[in-house]
Amino acid sequence: QVQLVESGGGLVQAGGSLRLACAASGWFYDIDTMGWFRQAPGKEREFVAAIRRSGGTIPYADSVKGRFTISRDNAKNTMFLQMNSLKPEDTAVYYCAASRYFSNAASGMNYWGKGTLVTVSS
Numbered sequence: 001q002v003q004l005v006e007s008g009g010g011l012v013q014a015g016g017s018l019r020l021a022c023a024a025s026g027w028f029y030d031i032d033t034m035g036w037f038r039q040a041p042g043k044e045r046e047f048v049a050a051i052r053r054s055g056g057t058i059p060y061a062d063s064v065k066g067r068f069t070i071s072r073d074n075a076k077n078t079m080f081l082q083m084n085s086l087k088p089e090d091t092a093v094y095y096c097a098a099s100r101y102f103s104n105a106a107s108g109m110n111y112w113g114k115g116t117l118v119t120v121s122s
Helices: none
Strands: 002-007 010-013 018-026 033-039 046-051 070-074 076-085 091-098 114-121
Touching: 002 033, 002 046, 002 091, 018 033, 018 091, 033 070, 033 076, 046 070
Parallel strands: 010 114
Antiparallel strands: 002 018, 018 076, 033 046, 033 091, 070 076, 091 114
16 A cells, blocks of 8 residues: 655745645555646646656656756655746646556556645736
């Protein structure tokens, strides 16, 4: 069993920053990819960023490229998403996900957190 818990969401003004964290517990050693997805109001869940156990990153979504940075600390079983220069369109519930094998697709993820809400005001 693997459980994922997100934290760090909140309300921030446009141009501000937030740092999300995803803490994993359970059988973490068999997890390869960890990633972030988001779902804005009225929209489908979309890929944001992902990182492999080795530290290799999967290309960021174009909408966040240059503004968001994903990182992972395997010793602490934790993944992070540093979000800078936030825009109102970044408003969404951000979900942490993990898969046993390489994946950047929501359908390929084996485990999901419950999400943390990020609201960016104008």
